[in-house]
Amino acid sequence: MAVDIINRLILALADAAPLALVTLAIVLIFRTSFTTNFAQGVIATTGAYIVTIFYNRYLLLKFPTSNPFLLTLVAFLSGIIIGFLLGVFIDVILIRKSKFSNALTKQMITMGIVLFIMGLLPTLFFKAELNMPTIPYFFSGTFVFETSSGQNIIIQKNHIYAVALATTVITLVFLMLKYTKWGLGVRSTAANERVAGMMGVNTKFITAMSWGIAGALGTLGAIIYASYNITINVGFMTEMQVNGFLASILGGFSTFFGPVVGAIIIPILNQLSYYIMPKLQIGGQNLGVYYKVFVYLIILIIILIKPIGLFGKKIAKKV
Amino acid sequence: MELKYEKKKREYRSFTPIKNIMKHPFSPIVLFGGLLILLQLIGSTGAIKPSVLNFLSPVLTRYIVALGFTILLGYAGLASLGTAGFMGLGAYLVGYLFKDLGVAAETAFIVGLVLSLFLGTIVGFISLRIEGMYLAIVTLGLSEILRNFFQNSPLTGGANGMNLVNGIKFFGFFSSNSLTYNPMFYVIVIFMVILMLWTINIINSPTGRAFLSIKNSTSAAQAMGISVLKYRLSAFLLATLFAVTGGMLNMIRSLTAYPVTWGIDLSLNVLAAVVIGGTKNIWGVLLGTFIIFGLKDLVLVRISFFQTYKNAHLMFSGALIILVVMFYPGGVTKLFTDLKRLAIKGYKKIKTLWKEYRYGKDIEQTQ
Numbered sequence: 001m002a003v004d005i006i007n008r009l010i011l012a013l014a015d016a017a018p019l020a021l022v023t024l025a026i027v028l029i030f031r032t033s034f035t036t037n038f039a040q041g042v043i044a045t046t047g048a049y050i051v052t053i054f055y056n057r058y059l060l061l062k063f064p065t066s067n068p069f070l071l072t073l074v075a076f077l078s079g080i081i082i083g084f085l086l087g088v089f090i091d092v093i094l095i096r097k098s099k100f101s102n103a104l105t106k107q108m109i110t111m112g113i114v115l116f117i118m119g120l121l122p123t124l125f126f127k128a129e130l131n132m133p134t135i136p137y138f139f140s141g142t143f144v145f146e147t148s149s150g151q152n153i154i155i156q157k158n159h160i161y162a163v164a165l166a167t168t169v170i171t172l173v174f175l176m177l178k179y180t181k182w183g184l185g186v187r188s189t190a191a192n193e194r195v196a197g198m199m200g201v202n203t204k205f206i207t208a209m210s211w212g213i214a215g216a217l218g219t220l221g222a223i224i225y226a227s228y229n230i231t232i233n234v235g236f237m238t239e240m241q242v243n244g245f246l247a248s249i250l251g252g253f254s255t256f257f258g259p260v261v262g263a264i265i266i267p268i269l270n271q272l273s274y275y276i277m278p279k280l281q282i283g284g285q286n287l288g289v290y291y292k293v294f295v296y297l298i299i300l301i302i303i304l305i306k307p308i309g310l311f312g313k314k315i316a317k318k319v
Numbered sequence: 320m321e322l323k324y325e326k327k328k329r330e331y332r333s334f335t336p337i338k339n340i341m342k343h344p345f346s347p348i349v350l351f352g353g354l355l356i357l358l359q360l361i362g363s364t365g366a367i368k369p370s371v372l373n374f375l376s377p378v379l380t381r382y383i384v385a386l387g388f389t390i391l392l393g394y395a396g397l398a399s400l401g402t403a404g405f406m407g408l409g410a411y412l413v414g415y416l417f418k419d420l421g422v423a424a425e426t427a428f429i430v431g432l433v434l435s436l437f438l439g440t441i442v443g444f445i446s447l448r449i450e451g452m453y454l455a456i457v458t459l460g461l462s463e464i465l466r467n468f469f470q471n472s473p474l475t476g477g478a479n480g481m482n483l484v485n486g487i488k489f490f491g492f493f494s495s496n497s498l499t500y501n502p503m504f505y506v507i508v509i510f511m512v513i514l515m516l517w518t519i520n521i522i523n524s525p526t527g528r529a530f531l532s533i534k535n536s537t538s539a540a541q542a543m544g545i546s547v548l549k550y551r552l553s554a555f556l557l558a559t560l561f562a563v564t565g566g567m568l569n570m571i572r573s574l575t576a577y578p579v580t581w582g583i584d585l586s587l588n589v590l591a592a593v594v595i596g597g598t599k600n601i602w603g604v605l606l607g608t609f610i611i612f613g614l615k616d617l618v619l620v621r622i623s624f625f626q627t628y629k630n631a632h633l634m635f636s637g638a639l640i641i642l643v644v645m646f647y648p649g650g651v652t653k654l655f656t657d658l659k660r661l662a663i664k665g666y667k668k669i670k671t672l673w674k675e676y677r678y679g680k681d682i683e684q685t686q
Contacts, residue, residue, distance in 0.1 A: 035452075036452055036455060036456060038400070038455070038459070094641060094645065097645065098644060098645040098646075103452055104392075104396055104397075104398060104452075105644050105648075107398055107452070107455060108398065108590065108594060108640060108644050109640075109641055109644050109645065111398070111400075111587055111590055111640065112587075112591070112637045112638070112639075112640030112641035112644065113637065113641065114583070114587060114637070115584065115587045115588070115591065115633050115634075115636055115637030115640060116633070116634050116637030116638055116641065117637070118584055118630065118633050118637070119630045119631050119632065119633030119634030119635070119636075119637060120634050122628065122629075122630040122631075123628040123630060123631045123634065126627075126628065234630075235582070235583070238463065238583060239463060242459055242460050242463045245456040245459065245460065246456070246460055248456075249449075249453065249456060249457075285473070289471045289472060289473075290468065290471075290472075292464055292467055293464055293467075293468065296460055296461075296464050299460075300441070300442075300445050300457075303445055303446075303449070304445050304448075307448055307449040308449070
């Protein structure tokens with residue numbers, strides 16, 4: 001029993017790694033651009049597509065004798081750079097240039113981007129083999145700890161690397177938010193864009209950088225998520241993005257750490273529900289299929305009780 | 320002099336009833352519905368190919384959905400991503416109640432509406448209590464949950480989909496896949512006309528004006544005593560109602576439902592149709608619906624590029640959304656008024672040019 005719970009917690013933590021990255025990206029854009037970025041998932045998907053295509057179609061064929069670890073690293077980095085550039089492009093070319101800009105039009109532009117990329121990717125990469133490059137030595141294999149009860153605690157190696165990587169990157173972003181000039185700019189823009197502009201903060205640059213970093217974070221999240229043996233298709237990040245949004249609401253959009261905590265809570269709830277729901281029955285029907293509904297309901301109930309989120313601060317609005 | 324005036328007045332009066340009727344906002348809607356029914360009546364004798372007529376009904380059901388979205392986006396200023404989820408819910412509900420529980424189609428229709436409105440109330444109330452922007456997020460979550468449900472639940476038939484093999488009888492019309500000309504088209508047109516009339520009524524009522532004032536400034540609307548939550552929720556419920564009706568009619572017409580159909584791309588396509596239509600005018604939205612859903616079936620199917628790449632048409636709608644939102648927020652409606660203005664301008668210019676040619680240039684102007 002206890003071993004089972006530990007195993008489930010480890011799986012939840014592994015799921016939390018990409019989710020936390022995606023959630024942080026969503027919050028970063030929400031705080032600087034004051035809109036919900038629905039294109040987060042497809043930007044990340046584009047990055048993941050670039051990684052796999054670049055690795056399988058180019059790097060493997062051109063440099064068959066080189067170290068696979070190095071090749072994978074090059075592919076990952078190129079994907080992350082593409083994600084960064086895509087984010088900057090969307091902010092600078094599409095959102096900044098739009099004629100009448102408010103939260104709703106920005107939202108609609110990001111929805112248009114979703115539709116566009118959903119059409120573009122299958123057209124560009126028609127019949128591509130989409131397997132995320134895995135590093136043979138580092139990523140495969142499991143650690144097994146034997147316990148006295150006979151059940152084993154199993155940890156997959158790639159989960160350890162994913163969690164370590166995500167933790168490092170998230171810590172880095174938080175340190176940047178706290179100590180760099182960009183971080184100060186983001187925090188002041190989030191507090192009040194106009195006043196920040198008056199005080200000499202280049203809000204346009206800050207916003208563009210935030211979009212770029214969000215794109216890079218999202219791509220990293222997609223890479224980690226895809227390395228859990230998940231086949232890549234156009235919609236493979238949609239669920240992650242939905243969970244990212246829900247985590248942001250759950251933790252509260254008004255802080256940076258709240259959503260990340262929300263992103264850790266949701267996979268735990270998922271595993272909990274996955275554990276409980278198959279044991280319930282209504283009318284002779286097993287409820288195990290609907291374990292996601294249960295999680296969604298719990299989140300809705302939490303939002304109903306605490307609309308600003310678990311860690312949200314109430315912000316008084318001036319008219 | 321007096322007599323002449325009286326005569327003119329009498330003449331005018333005798334024409335006014337017809338003129339008034341023609342000027343009434345309802346008349347073009349009824350006329351449009353009548354034309355569609357006439358088209359089907361003539362076509363079903365064999366004059367028009369069934370493929371041409373059959374493409375109309377899915378477009379019209381999506382237009383019903385887009386009408387609800389017009390109220391939500393154009394008037395209340397909210398965006399929802401649960402449209403396709405609600406359509407799918409409607410489709411599966413009516414199918415399940417009719418096929419598995421043996422309920423009459425009309426009862427199934429009403430039960431489906433009530434159940435979906437109940438779900439819409441829960442989701443809408445929780446998300447709109449916080450902020451308008453949260454609606455899109457929570458409905459996106461809902462649509463994912465619903466898609467998951469459609470795919471895995473034994474009630475919906477899973478990935479194999481639901482199929483009403485024996486046909487369905489709805490308000491006296493029988494719909495079956497064995498018929499070349501499906502009479503359910505009449506029901507869809509009648510529903511469309513009723514819902515169009517209702518939409519026009521809502522838009523021009525105090526409710527519609529309250530929606531608009533909330534869209535323009537939430538704080539100002541609140542200061543005027545308008546309950547923001549109440550009106551936003553009612554707009555969302557209207558959109559839900561329309562979406563569910565559209566989904567049910569689609570199910571009754573096409574008799575099949577697959578979980579793949581009700582993905583996020585359908586929600587976004589409905590959004591695209593409304594945005595292209597200018598978000599406020601129901602006729603513009605009709606054109607937008609034809610551009611997004613009609614063009615795909617009529618024109619794009621024949622181009623070989625779109626035949627090989629099945630998803631490429633999404634690119635087209637996505638680019639249209641971005642371009643219209645960025646540069647031309649009025650959409651097709653604005654395009655028409657702009658073209659009209661241009662035509663009037665051109666006509667006046669030609670007229671002056673002709674006069675200058677005929678009578679010589681105006682001296683005062685040249686000085």
